Amino acid sequence: WEMILRREVKIEKEKALEKGLEKGKNLGLEEGKTIGLEEGRTIGLKEGRKNALLETAMLLLENGAEVELVAKSTNLPLKQVKSLKKSLAKQKKDSI
Numbered sequence: 001w002e003m004i005l006r007r008e009v010k011i012e013k014e015k016a017l018e019k020g021l022e023k024g025k026n027l028g029l030e031e032g033k034t035i036g037l038e039e040g041r042t043i044g045l046k047e048g049r050k051n052a053l054l055e056t057a058m059l060l061l062e063n064g065a066e067v068e069l070v071a072k073s074t075n076l077p078l079k080q081v082k083s084l085k086k087s088l089a090k091q092k093k094d095s096i
């Protein structure tokens with residue numbers, strides 16, 4: 001009788017352990033998803049802001065703004081704005 005009881009206790013412990021592991025796994029997955037979404041949102045916002053600044057810089061340059069003014073207005077490095085201006089000039093030249 002005692003062996004049967006020990007065996008049943010062992011089975012119940014194993015079931016409880018499996019249930020606990022599954023619950024922990026699910027909680028970990030949910031927490032990971034939440035963290036991943038937050039990080040993804042942050043990265044997306046940064047990328048979107050960067051793209052908007054580059055687009056604004058290109059529009060300013062297309063409309064004749066000086067590179068120094070564009071750099072100051074967009075907080076982009078002067079070197080990057082100069083590179084954008086060169087790219088814009090090359091696009092114009094290639095389209096002719």
